[in-house]
Amino acid sequence: MISEKKLAEKRLTEAYNNAKIEYFDNNSKYIFFSDCHRGDCTPSDEFAKNQNVFLFALEFYFNNGYTYVEVGDGDELWESSNFKAIRLAHDEVYSLLKKFFDSKRLIMLYGNHNIxxxxxxxxxxxYYKFYDDYNQEYVELFPGIIPCESVLFKHKNTGQEILIVHGHQGDRMNDRLWHFTKLTVRYFWRYLHSIGFINPASPVRNAEKIHKIERIYSNWIEKNKIMVICGHTHRPHFPKVNELPYFNDGSCVRESGIQGIEIVNGKIMLIEWSIRYDSSGDLHIKRKILRGPKPIETFDLRNNKTNL
Structure with missing residues (x-):
């Protein structure tokens, strides 16, 4: 059996070769979120607790001209096979995502949970349209949308490339064996999940598995000299000094809030939106920069540059 390292190298190379191309420059604005795991508002729906934070953040990005990139696992289609139930549970989210889509500012990738x-x-x-039971008519949602496994960002001026994937590529149980893992999630782990147990096939809260994925991806980055942005592990990551350019945008299901990665005016940063209190005890949704910003070109390995 092929090792996970070789499998990941093979799958990442396939993702790179088959990626949709997205050209950007130093005037571009992108927000990357992943692992929303939008569910059906049952106890296992981890997104429900952060829905208002997510909506507030997305409204900010829409009003400020960002393109929204959903880096896989937006919808929890392993636990629930009924997308209609998910859409109805989070109808405000899909209404806002439609605004991005209609403005040609929505890029949707799939991960293992929405494969x-x-x-x-x-x-x-x-996803093209849905039936409005109240008005008894069909309503367009994302007509013609083509979700993809990978996107290759290319800088118009420098030619620097950034590969965007969900991050399950090469994680055998969530990639090649996803049919089996999905069944265990839907008919077993979903119910244990709702009371706090974590599926051992998931990288979440499994430090050994998380670090293994990060090492494997870093090896591919070093070999191919291409920066990577992904999700999957739910562990936010922004390279330290002299580390390879492996970025992880975290998730939207943490108790502390939602994490993401912004690319704005040629710079990249790791951010978090969360609920904070002020001196009067009032609660507010706030954005915080966790790491960065740093110029994108800092992470261009083609000229033997390092993260200094």
Missing amino acids: YLKYSDFVKKN
Whole structure:
């Protein structure tokens, strides 16, 4: 059996070769969120607690001209096979995502938990339009959308490349064996999940698995000299000095809030949105920069540059 290291190298190279191209420059604005795991508002729906924070953040990004990049696992289609239930549970979220889509500022990737989005028939049936039971008519959602496994960002002037993938590529149980893992999640772990147990196949809260994925991805980055932004592990990561340019945008299901990565005016930063209190005891949703900002070119390995 092929090792996970070789499997990941193979899958990442495939993702790179088949990636959708997105050109950007130093005037571009992007927000990367992943691992929302939007569910059906049952006790296992981890996104529900952060929905208002997510909506507030997304409204900010829409009003300020950002393109929204959802880096996989936006919808929790392993625990719930009924996308209609998910859409109804989080209808405000999809209304806002539609505004991005209509403005041509939505890029949607699929991960392991919403891998069904790689099937065009599923996407056409569930994401193009939906039936409004109240008004008894069909309403467009994301007509013609084509979710993808990977996106390759290319700088218009410097040619620097950034590979965007969910991060499950090469994680055997969540990649090649996803059919089996999905069944265990849907019919077993979903119920234990709602009371705090974590599926051992998941990298979440599994430090050994997280670090293994990060090492494997870093090896690919060093070999191919390409910066990577991903999710999957739910562990935010921004390279320290002299580390390879492996970035992880965290998740939208942490108790502390939602993490993401911004690329703005040629700089990259790791951010978090969370609920904070002021001196009067009033609660507010605040954005905090966790790491950065640093110029994107700092992480260009083609000229043997390092993160200094």
